[in-house]
Amino acid sequence: xxxxxxxxxxxxxxxxxxxxxxxxxxxxxxxxxxxxxxxxxxxxxxxxxxxxxxxxxxxxxxxxxxxxxxxxxxxxxxxxxxxxxxxxxxxxxxxxxxxxxxxxxxxxxxxxxxxxxxxxxxxxxxxxxxxxxxxxxxxxxxxxxxxxxxxxxxxxxxxxxxxxxxxxxxxxxxxxxxxxxxxxxxxxxxxxxxxxxxxxxxxxxxxxxxxxxxxxxxxxxxxxxxxxxxxxxxxxxxxxxxxxxxxxxxxxxxxxxxxxxxxxxxxxxxxxxxxxxxxxxx
Numbered sequence: 001x002x003x004x005x006x007x008x009x010x011x012x013x014x015x016x017x018x019x020x021x022x023x024x025x026x027x028x029x030x031x032x033x034x035x036x037x038x039x040x041x042x043x044x045x046x047x048x049x050x051x052x053x054x055x056x057x058x059x060x061x062x063x064x065x066x067x068x069x070x071x072x073x074x075x076x077x078x079x080x081x082x083x084x085x086x087x088x089x090x091x092x093x094x095x096x097x098x099x100x101x102x103x104x105x106x107x108x109x110x111x112x113x114x115x116x117x118x119x120x121x122x123x124x125x126x127x128x129x130x131x132x133x134x135x136x137x138x139x140x141x142x143x144x145x146x147x148x149x150x151x152x153x154x155x156x157x158x159x160x161x162x163x164x165x166x167x168x169x170x171x172x173x174x175x176x177x178x179x180x181x182x183x184x185x186x187x188x189x190x191x192x193x194x195x196x197x198x199x200x201x202x203x204x205x206x207x208x209x210x211x212x213x214x215x216x217x218x219x220x221x222x223x224x225x226x227x228x229x230x231x232x233x234x235x236x237x238x239x240x241x242x243x244x245x246x247x248x249x250x251x252x253x254x255x256x257x258x259x260x261x262x263x264x265x266x267x268x269x270x271x272x273x274x275x276x277x278x279x280x281x282x
Contacts, residue, residue: 028255029069029253031181033178034066034074034180035075035183035184036184036248038242039080039187040105041080042186042243043055056116057116057119057120058245060122062247062249063248071252072149072151076170076171078109079104079106079167081109083105085100085163086098095163096163098163103130104158107128107132110126110136114126128158129158129170132158139156139158144177145179148178156174166223166225171226172222172226176230183238184238185239186248188241190240191257191258192259194206206259207260210261210262211230211261236262238251240257240258240259241257
Protein backbone atom coordinates (compact mmCIF):
# COMPACT_ATOMS: atom_id res chain seq x y z
CA UNK A 1 0.00 0.00 0.00
CA UNK A 2 1.22 3.49 -0.81
CA UNK A 3 0.86 6.80 0.98
CA UNK A 4 -1.14 8.68 -1.65
CA UNK A 5 -0.62 12.46 -1.99
CA UNK A 6 -3.77 14.56 -1.95
CA UNK A 7 -3.67 18.13 -3.28
CA UNK A 8 -5.53 20.74 -1.23
CA UNK A 9 -6.02 24.42 -1.84
CA UNK A 10 -4.46 26.61 0.83
CA UNK A 11 -7.08 28.90 2.38
CA UNK A 12 -6.75 32.51 1.33
CA UNK A 13 -3.30 32.02 -0.19
CA UNK A 14 -4.17 30.43 -3.51
CA UNK A 15 -1.22 28.07 -2.98
CA UNK A 16 -1.51 24.32 -3.21
CA UNK A 17 -0.49 22.23 -0.25
CA UNK A 18 0.36 18.56 -0.31
CA UNK A 19 -1.20 16.40 2.36
CA UNK A 20 -0.41 12.73 2.51
CA UNK A 21 -3.31 10.44 3.21
CA UNK A 22 -1.95 7.61 5.30
CA UNK A 23 -3.45 4.67 3.43
CA UNK A 24 -0.93 2.54 5.27
CA UNK A 25 -0.67 4.01 8.80
CA UNK A 26 1.55 1.13 9.93
CA UNK A 27 4.29 2.09 7.45
CA UNK A 28 7.68 2.28 9.24
CA UNK A 29 8.76 5.26 7.11
CA UNK A 30 8.12 8.57 8.94
CA UNK A 31 9.02 10.91 6.07
CA UNK A 32 6.92 12.28 3.24
CA UNK A 33 9.79 13.47 1.01
CA UNK A 34 13.55 12.91 1.32
CA UNK A 35 16.64 13.89 -0.63
CA UNK A 36 19.43 11.32 -0.83
CA UNK A 37 22.93 12.74 -1.39
CA UNK A 38 25.40 10.31 -2.92
CA UNK A 39 29.05 10.95 -3.62
CA UNK A 40 30.44 9.72 -6.89
CA UNK A 41 32.81 7.50 -4.91
CA UNK A 42 29.80 5.64 -3.48
CA UNK A 43 29.18 4.25 -6.97
CA UNK A 44 32.68 2.80 -7.39
CA UNK A 45 32.21 -0.21 -5.13
CA UNK A 46 35.62 -1.74 -4.48
CA UNK A 47 37.10 -0.11 -7.57
CA UNK A 48 39.30 2.96 -7.83
CA UNK A 49 37.53 4.69 -10.70
CA UNK A 50 34.26 4.79 -12.59
CA UNK A 51 31.10 2.81 -11.89
CA UNK A 52 30.62 -0.62 -10.36
CA UNK A 53 27.41 -2.02 -11.93
CA UNK A 54 26.62 -4.26 -8.96
CA UNK A 55 26.93 -1.35 -6.52
CA UNK A 56 24.78 0.91 -8.66
CA UNK A 57 22.07 -1.77 -8.88
CA UNK A 58 22.18 -2.41 -5.13
CA UNK A 59 21.72 1.29 -4.37
CA UNK A 60 18.92 1.44 -6.95
CA UNK A 61 17.19 -1.47 -5.18
CA UNK A 62 17.30 0.39 -1.85
CA UNK A 63 15.94 3.56 -3.44
CA UNK A 64 13.14 1.49 -4.98
CA UNK A 65 12.27 -0.04 -1.61
CA UNK A 66 11.97 3.38 0.06
CA UNK A 67 10.09 4.81 -2.93
CA UNK A 68 7.67 1.89 -3.06
CA UNK A 69 6.75 2.53 0.59
CA UNK A 70 5.16 5.80 -0.50
CA UNK A 71 8.09 8.12 0.32
CA UNK A 72 8.88 10.68 -2.37
CA UNK A 73 12.60 10.40 -3.19
CA UNK A 74 14.94 12.78 -4.99
CA UNK A 75 18.72 12.61 -5.28
CA UNK A 76 21.83 14.67 -5.79
CA UNK A 77 24.87 12.75 -6.98
CA UNK A 78 28.51 13.81 -7.09
CA UNK A 79 31.09 13.06 -9.75
CA UNK A 80 34.29 12.27 -7.86
CA UNK A 81 34.49 8.74 -9.25
CA UNK A 82 35.08 10.25 -12.69
CA UNK A 83 36.47 13.76 -12.19
CA UNK A 84 36.91 16.12 -9.25
CA UNK A 85 37.04 19.82 -9.97
CA UNK A 86 39.47 20.53 -7.13
CA UNK A 87 41.89 17.89 -8.44
CA UNK A 88 41.68 19.36 -11.92
CA UNK A 89 42.55 22.80 -10.56
CA UNK A 90 45.56 21.31 -8.80
CA UNK A 91 46.73 19.97 -12.17
CA UNK A 92 46.71 23.44 -13.69
CA UNK A 93 43.22 23.56 -15.21
CA UNK A 94 41.39 26.82 -14.60
CA UNK A 95 39.20 26.32 -11.48
CA UNK A 96 35.95 27.34 -13.15
CA UNK A 97 36.61 25.09 -16.13
CA UNK A 98 37.62 22.26 -13.83
CA UNK A 99 34.40 22.61 -11.82
CA UNK A 100 32.31 22.53 -14.99
CA UNK A 101 34.08 19.33 -15.99
CA UNK A 102 33.13 17.87 -12.61
CA UNK A 103 29.50 18.87 -13.23
CA UNK A 104 29.53 16.88 -16.47
CA UNK A 105 30.75 13.85 -14.48
CA UNK A 106 27.71 14.14 -12.19
CA UNK A 107 25.43 13.97 -15.23
CA UNK A 108 27.05 10.70 -16.30
CA UNK A 109 26.44 9.27 -12.82
CA UNK A 110 22.86 10.52 -12.78
CA UNK A 111 22.14 8.81 -16.10
CA UNK A 112 23.64 5.57 -14.80
CA UNK A 113 21.40 5.72 -11.72
CA UNK A 114 18.38 6.53 -13.86
CA UNK A 115 19.04 3.47 -16.02
CA UNK A 116 19.42 1.25 -12.94
CA UNK A 117 16.25 2.57 -11.32
CA UNK A 118 14.20 2.12 -14.47
CA UNK A 119 15.43 -1.47 -14.72
CA UNK A 120 13.97 -1.85 -11.22
CA UNK A 121 10.65 -0.51 -12.46
CA UNK A 122 10.96 2.99 -10.96
CA UNK A 123 10.03 5.91 -13.23
CA UNK A 124 12.92 8.35 -12.99
CA UNK A 125 13.76 11.80 -14.33
CA UNK A 126 17.16 13.49 -14.48
CA UNK A 127 17.22 17.27 -14.23
CA UNK A 128 20.46 19.10 -14.91
CA UNK A 129 21.46 22.57 -13.71
CA UNK A 130 23.41 22.81 -17.00
CA UNK A 131 20.93 22.62 -19.91
CA UNK A 132 21.52 19.38 -21.83
CA UNK A 133 18.14 18.69 -23.37
CA UNK A 134 19.30 15.84 -25.59
CA UNK A 135 19.92 13.58 -22.60
CA UNK A 136 17.93 15.04 -19.68
CA UNK A 137 15.57 17.79 -18.55
CA UNK A 138 16.74 21.23 -17.45
CA UNK A 139 16.23 21.93 -13.76
CA UNK A 140 12.80 23.50 -13.23
CA UNK A 141 11.64 23.54 -9.62
CA UNK A 142 7.89 23.30 -10.25
CA UNK A 143 8.37 20.49 -12.76
CA UNK A 144 10.56 18.57 -10.32
CA UNK A 145 7.89 18.85 -7.61
CA UNK A 146 5.28 17.69 -10.13
CA UNK A 147 7.39 14.60 -10.92
CA UNK A 148 7.71 13.78 -7.21
CA UNK A 149 3.97 14.15 -6.64
CA UNK A 150 3.38 11.82 -9.60
CA UNK A 151 5.48 9.14 -7.90
CA UNK A 152 8.67 9.57 -9.93
CA UNK A 153 12.21 9.69 -8.57
CA UNK A 154 14.07 12.85 -9.57
CA UNK A 155 17.87 12.98 -9.83
CA UNK A 156 19.43 16.45 -9.76
CA UNK A 157 22.68 16.62 -11.72
CA UNK A 158 25.38 19.23 -12.40
CA UNK A 159 25.37 20.56 -8.85
CA UNK A 160 24.11 24.13 -8.60
CA UNK A 161 25.29 24.85 -12.15
CA UNK A 162 27.93 27.22 -10.76
CA UNK A 163 31.65 26.74 -10.14
CA UNK A 164 33.07 27.01 -6.61
CA UNK A 165 30.01 25.29 -5.09
CA UNK A 166 30.09 21.64 -4.04
CA UNK A 167 27.44 19.01 -4.63
CA UNK A 168 26.88 19.04 -0.85
CA UNK A 169 25.73 22.64 -1.15
CA UNK A 170 23.65 21.66 -4.19
CA UNK A 171 22.02 18.90 -2.12
CA UNK A 172 21.00 21.30 0.65
CA UNK A 173 19.76 23.80 -1.93
CA UNK A 174 17.63 21.25 -3.80
CA UNK A 175 16.32 19.68 -0.57
CA UNK A 176 15.24 23.13 0.60
CA UNK A 177 13.63 23.96 -2.75
CA UNK A 178 11.80 20.62 -2.81
CA UNK A 179 10.65 21.17 0.81
CA UNK A 180 12.10 17.81 1.84
CA UNK A 181 11.63 16.60 5.39
CA UNK A 182 15.27 15.53 5.64
CA UNK A 183 18.52 15.33 3.68
CA UNK A 184 20.15 11.90 3.91
CA UNK A 185 23.86 11.74 3.09
CA UNK A 186 25.20 8.30 2.24
CA UNK A 187 28.91 7.97 3.05
CA UNK A 188 31.57 5.31 3.58
CA UNK A 189 31.04 5.27 7.37
CA UNK A 190 27.93 5.06 9.53
CA UNK A 191 27.90 8.64 10.77
CA UNK A 192 30.19 11.40 12.01
CA UNK A 193 33.11 10.43 14.27
CA UNK A 194 35.46 12.29 16.58
CA UNK A 195 38.28 11.17 14.27
CA UNK A 196 38.71 9.04 11.17
CA UNK A 197 37.46 5.61 12.38
CA UNK A 198 39.61 3.85 9.76
CA UNK A 199 42.78 5.38 11.21
CA UNK A 200 41.75 5.70 14.86
CA UNK A 201 40.09 2.64 16.45
CA UNK A 202 39.20 4.77 19.51
CA UNK A 203 37.16 7.24 17.46
CA UNK A 204 33.60 7.56 18.73
CA UNK A 205 30.50 8.13 16.67
CA UNK A 206 28.26 11.09 17.42
CA UNK A 207 24.61 10.16 17.81
CA UNK A 208 23.48 13.74 17.22
CA UNK A 209 25.12 17.07 16.40
CA UNK A 210 23.70 20.61 16.28
CA UNK A 211 24.62 22.72 13.26
CA UNK A 212 26.72 25.17 15.29
CA UNK A 213 28.87 22.35 16.73
CA UNK A 214 29.79 21.30 13.21
CA UNK A 215 30.59 24.87 12.21
CA UNK A 216 32.56 25.72 15.37
CA UNK A 217 34.54 22.45 15.44
CA UNK A 218 34.96 22.35 11.64
CA UNK A 219 33.73 18.76 11.53
CA UNK A 220 33.91 17.24 8.06
CA UNK A 221 30.26 16.34 7.58
CA UNK A 222 29.66 18.64 4.62
CA UNK A 223 31.33 21.84 3.55
CA UNK A 224 30.60 24.82 5.77
CA UNK A 225 28.44 26.60 3.19
CA UNK A 226 26.15 23.55 3.02
CA UNK A 227 25.81 23.32 6.82
CA UNK A 228 25.12 27.05 7.15
CA UNK A 229 22.44 26.84 4.45
CA UNK A 230 20.86 23.80 6.13
CA UNK A 231 20.78 25.65 9.45
CA UNK A 232 19.24 28.75 7.85
CA UNK A 233 16.48 26.57 6.35
CA UNK A 234 16.07 24.30 9.40
CA UNK A 235 16.81 21.27 7.22
CA UNK A 236 17.68 18.13 9.24
CA UNK A 237 20.53 15.95 7.97
CA UNK A 238 21.17 12.24 8.51
CA UNK A 239 24.66 10.86 7.80
CA UNK A 240 24.73 7.07 7.32
CA UNK A 241 26.70 4.38 5.51
CA UNK A 242 25.52 3.70 1.97
CA UNK A 243 27.96 0.77 1.83
CA UNK A 244 25.92 -1.26 4.30
CA UNK A 245 23.16 -3.41 2.85
CA UNK A 246 19.81 -1.69 3.38
CA UNK A 247 21.61 1.31 4.91
CA UNK A 248 19.34 3.79 3.15
CA UNK A 249 16.20 1.81 3.99
CA UNK A 250 17.06 1.64 7.69
CA UNK A 251 18.08 5.30 7.93
CA UNK A 252 14.86 6.34 6.18
CA UNK A 253 12.98 4.43 8.88
CA UNK A 254 14.85 6.30 11.61
CA UNK A 255 16.62 3.06 12.53
CA UNK A 256 20.10 1.63 12.11
CA UNK A 257 23.33 3.51 12.82
CA UNK A 258 23.64 7.13 11.79
CA UNK A 259 24.41 10.63 13.01
CA UNK A 260 21.63 13.19 12.91
CA UNK A 261 22.29 16.89 12.45
CA UNK A 262 19.69 19.43 13.55
CA UNK A 263 18.85 21.85 16.33
CA UNK A 264 16.38 19.32 17.74
CA UNK A 265 17.97 18.19 21.00
CA UNK A 266 16.28 14.79 20.63
CA UNK A 267 17.91 14.12 17.27
CA UNK A 268 16.17 12.23 14.48
CA UNK A 269 16.07 8.68 15.80
CA UNK A 270 12.37 8.15 15.30
CA UNK A 271 9.90 5.61 16.53
CA UNK A 272 7.43 4.28 13.98
CA UNK A 273 4.67 6.36 15.53
CA UNK A 274 6.48 9.67 15.31
CA UNK A 275 6.86 11.77 12.17
CA UNK A 276 9.28 14.60 11.56
CA UNK A 277 8.05 18.13 11.04
CA UNK A 278 10.17 21.02 9.88
CA UNK A 279 9.40 24.12 11.90
CA UNK A 280 10.12 27.74 11.10
CA UNK A 281 13.73 28.67 11.82
CA UNK A 282 14.06 31.45 14.36
